Structure formats: C-alpha cells, structure tokens
Amino acid sequence: MPGAQVWAVLFFAMLLCLGLSSMFGNLEGILTPIRDLQLLPKWIPDGVVSAGICSTAFLIALIFTLGSGNYWVEIFNTHVGSIPLLIIAFFEIVAVIYVYGMKK
Numbered sequence: 001m002p003g004a005q006v007w008a009v010l011f012f013a014m015l016l017c018l019g020l021s022s023m024f025g026n027l028e029g030i031l032t033p034i035r036d037l038q039l040l041p042k043w044i045p046d047g048v049v050s051a052g053i054c055s056t057a058f059l060i061a062l063i064f065t066l067g068s069g070n071y072w073v074e075i076f077n078t079h080v081g082s083i084p085l086l087i088i089a090f091f092e093i094v095a096v097i098y099v100y101g102m103k104k
Helices: 005-034 045-067 070-078 082-101
Strands: none
Touching: 005 045, 045 070
16 A cells, blocks of 8 residues: 555554643643642642652553563453452542532
C-alpha cells in the first residue's frame, strides 16, 4: 500500500497523545487533593511536586518493562484491582453519605 508509513507514524503519534492526556488526567487527580488538603508546605512549588509524582509513577511503571513484566501485571491485576478497590469504593460511598446525608 502506498503511503503506509505515513499512517503508521500518525497511528503511533495518536497513541503518544492518548498516553500523555491520560497521564495529565491522572496527575491532576493526584495533585488536586494534595493541594486542597494542604498536605505539603506552601514553600514547595507545584512543579517539584509534579516532578516527584511523575518520577514515582515512572519508577513503578518500570517494573512492567522488565523480563518478568507479565508476572507483575498478573500480580497487580489479581491483587490490586479486586477487593481493595471494592473496599475503597465502599468507604467513599459511606463518606459521601455521612457528609451529605441520605436525604440529599
């Protein structure tokens, strides 16, 4: 097919943009509660906190690129995404009901 390389480049550019936008959303989901709850001192710039969170996420994600990456994915899929997620969701619902009340 003529021009197949162009479409391949566009496809991988699209994947890069999707990954970056997902990372921005996840980063803001972590940074906003940290800022709102004032967990860190005010003299620490937001850029340093963002760099720290991105570096931590990078180091955790680096585990999945090793030779045993499939094993780690299976462990995370089995243990992280099931019961703990349900427990966290349950306590979030209880907290919302406690704060706002059942009538609202």
